[in-house]
Amino acid sequence: MWSVFALLSALFAALTSILAKVGIEGVNSNLATAIRTAVVLVMAWGMVFLTDAQGGIGEISRKSWLFLILSGLATGASWLCYYRALQIGEASKVVPVDKLSVVITLALAFLFLHEKCTGKSLAGCALIAAGTLVMVL
Structure with missing residues (x-):
């Protein structure tokens, strides 16, 4: 749900x-x-x-x-x-940069909440960051 x-x-x-x-x-x-x-x-x-x-x-x-x-x-x-x-x-440039919050949130969750850091989550973070760069440059 x-x-x-x-x-x-x-x-x-x-x-x-x-x-x-x-x-x-x-x-x-x-x-x-x-x-x-x-x-x-x-x-x-x-x-x-x-x-x-x-x-x-x-x-x-x-x-x-x-x-x-x-x-x-x-x-x-x-x-x-x-x-x-x-x-x-x-908006087409601001929103993707704002969504880097996903990457930052995952990093903070790993560091402070001790959530599991997996290859899948690292790959997802890398793809989001790369996608943001592609969209704003």
Whole structure:
């Protein structure tokens, strides 16, 4: 089931890039990011209340709070940089560079989460990096 959600995530991420490129024309990229973030915030809390998950807030550990906050800060920084890059660059070049996050994520997962580093994952990283270079050069 995770693969269905992962594919839907990829589809929505692709739509995000195209819709954002059109939407930020003539709009400050930071303001555009704030508007997008407000919409995401409403959607996320809507899902929390729709699924009756709000009761779980009290059960979140300090460690989880810390890492969720740090993740939120990283997301915010990523979105601000992404929207600025998208505003001044071509989507067909910005998006592949942004997707180098896959390579960086795998490297960080190997280093910090001690996930298994396989020949297949290394080959995939190399192909993503090579594909990015081909697309932006």
